[in-house]
Amino acid sequence: MTDSLTITDNRTGRAYEVPITQGTIRATDLRQIKTDEEDPGLMAYDPAFMNTASCISRITYIDGDRGILRYRGYPIEQLATRSNFLEVAYLLLNGELPTRAQQEAWVNEITHHTFVHENLKKFIDGFHYDAHPMGILLSAVGALSTFYPSARNLNDPEVVHLQIVRLIAKMPTLAAFAYRHSIGMPYVHPDNGLSYAGNFLNMLFRVSEAKYTPNPVLERALDVLFILHADHEQNCSTNAMRSVGSSRVDPLSATSAAIAALYGPLHGGANEAVVRMLGQIGSVANVPDFLKKVKNHEAKLMGFGHRIYKSFDPRASIIKKLADEVFEVTGRNPLLDIALELERIALEEDYFISRKLYPNVDFYSGLIYQALGFPSNMFPVLFAIPRTSGWLSQWKEMVVDPEQKIARPRQVYLGEGIRDYVPVEARGQQKELART
Numbered sequence: 361m362t363d364s365l366t367i368t369d370n371r372t373g374r375a376y377e378v379p380i381t382q383g384t385i386r387a388t389d390l391r392q393i394k395t396d397e398e399d400p401g402l403m404a405y406d407p408a409f410m411n412t413a414s415c416i417s418r419i420t421y422i423d424g425d426r427g428i429l430r431y432r433g434y435p436i437e438q439l440a441t442r443s444n445f446l447e448v449a450y451l452l453l454n455g456e457l458p459t460r461a462q463q464e465a466w467v468n469e470i471t472h473h474t475f476v477h478e479n480l481k482k483f484i485d486g487f488h489y490d491a492h493p494m495g496i497l498l499s500a501v502g503a504l505s506t507f508y509p510s511a512r513n514l515n516d517p518e519v520v521h522l523q524i525v526r527l528i529a530k531m532p533t534l535a536a537f538a539y540r541h542s543i544g545m546p547y548v549h550p551d552n553g554l555s556y557a558g559n560f561l562n563m564l565f566r567v568s569e570a571k572y573t574p575n576p577v578l579e580r581a582l583d584v585l586f587i588l589h590a591d592h593e594q595n596c597s598t599n600a601m602r603s604v605g606s607s608r609v610d611p612l613s614a615t616s617a618a619i620a621a622l623y624g625p626l627h628g629g630a631n632e633a634v635v636r637m638l639g640q641i642g643s644v645a646n647v648p649d650f651l652k653k654v655k656n657h658e659a660k661l662m663g664f665g666h667r668i669y670k671s672f673d674p675r676a677s678i679i680k681k682l683a684d685e686v687f688e689v690t691g692r693n694p695l696l697d698i699a700l701e702l703e704r705i706a707l708e709e710d711y712f713i714s715r716k717l718y719p720n721v722d723f724y725s726g727l728i729y730q731a732l733g734f735p736s737n738m739f740p741v742l743f744a745i746p747r748t749s750g751w752l753s754q755w756k757e758m759v760v761d762p763e764q765k766i767a768r769p770r771q772v773y774l775g776e777g778i779r780d781y782v783p784v785e786a787r788g789q790q791k792e793l794a795r796t
């Protein structure tokens with residue numbers, strides 16, 4: 361067997377042999393396929409990148425048909441039960457689990473970069489009282505780049521490392537400040553004696569106590585949620601990070617772009633949409649009617665379906681178990697019964713089976729976040745914090761990849777052909793046409 365593809369162009373009768381490497385052909389190899397010398401060559405048309413690999417990566421492996429997710433080869437189930445978020449972030453960024461000394465140094469570094477410049481507080485103060493915390497976060501992270509102009513120097517590994525540390529360390533602080541601003545409470549400074557997740561809970565929820573002590577079950581649950589959300593290969597926001605980063609802008613600005621991508625309801629905004637949807641359904645009795653609407657394409661079952669997972673989302677299985685542990689402490693979320701009933705019926709219905717639609721990571725995560733005391737507009741923010749480690753790992757891989765260049769897709773132009781400019785006084789008829 362030869363690792364190549366023979367293509368016959370029926371327009372010209374010519375045959376071409378294109379090499380196959382790692383199960384792919386190079387789209388640029390199609391450019392040689394032309395009808396004549398004027399022809400720019402064949403392109404692959406792939407809106408939404410349904411079947412296009414944009415990079416070679418060694419970070420995260422997903423087998424969507426078998427429900428497998430691994431970071432650097434380690435199964436997500438093992439990491440979720442045995443590791444912690446900062447160790448996972450190190451693994452994603454560096455390719456290996458840290459030794460004890462490396463781990464201590466890494467945790468120490470992150471812990472000592474959690475504070476933000478006082479002017480950033482003033483910046484956050486400028487937002488309207490009901491500003492969405494995700495909007496505040498993406499703006500604040502963009503603003504961070506103005507505090508660290510040297511971040512633009514991508515050729516110095518120490519500078520690059522410092523930006524990575526800064527982002528991972530400051531993300532919870534900025535997220536917590538965004539939350540406190542939205543509820544009109546004073547900002548709480550980081551407590552460097554607490555864990556990454558524990559300190560985040562402190563900055564969110566501390567009121568007047570001298571020292572905030574997080575509930576260990578809830579602290580661990582948040583840490584596990586951070587592990588599950590840390591990376592997911594070439595998803596929409598990671599693609600944004602790589603694409604924007606390919607212009608060689610600093611990583612702080614690129615991360616702001618990635619947060620914007622994550623903000624959308626089809627991506628990181630989905631868990632917020634799930635809780636809203638469950639609230640609108642209102643009771644278990646209304647589930648069948650709601651599912652009728654979904655099947656008629658009048659509504660979407662948020663938290664279901666995935667571009668890659670077509671049997672189950674392994675993160676959803678872990679989260680469902682985690683929910684039980686959290687609800688033991690916080691009390692049962694009343695929306696859980698509606699979610700369980702939705703899942704039960706949906707998994708039996710042909711509409712969902714035939715389309716391979718299963719609960720994804722967002723179906724239950726929102727219920728846990730709600731039980732932890734977060735308002736729903738904080739849910740995407742809680743996704744952005746850990747995903748920063750994934751974005752940065754992917755960005756770091758991209759900037760040293762000799763095959764990567766500035767991202768610049770092609771297009772198929774189907775607009776007007778050349779035509780002469782029409783002066784405004786002669787355009788009346790055209791305007792009428794445009795409105796009809």
Ligand code: CMC
Nearest residue numbers: 626627628630660661662663664665666667715720721722
């Ligand atoms: N509810 C009802 N129908 C659905 C759903 C859903 N959640 N998802 C897909 N479908 C239908 C869709 O209407 C289409 O049906 P038809 O063939 O009759 O037109 C078919 O399933 C295929 O869907 P698609 O839109 O082509 O699938 P996609 O791969 O483009 O979309 C998705 C993936 C995640 C955007 C989509 O499933 C969706 O919108 N889900 C709800 C939002 C959600 O939960 N997003 C979180 C994703 S996981 C976290 C993350 O990675 O950010």
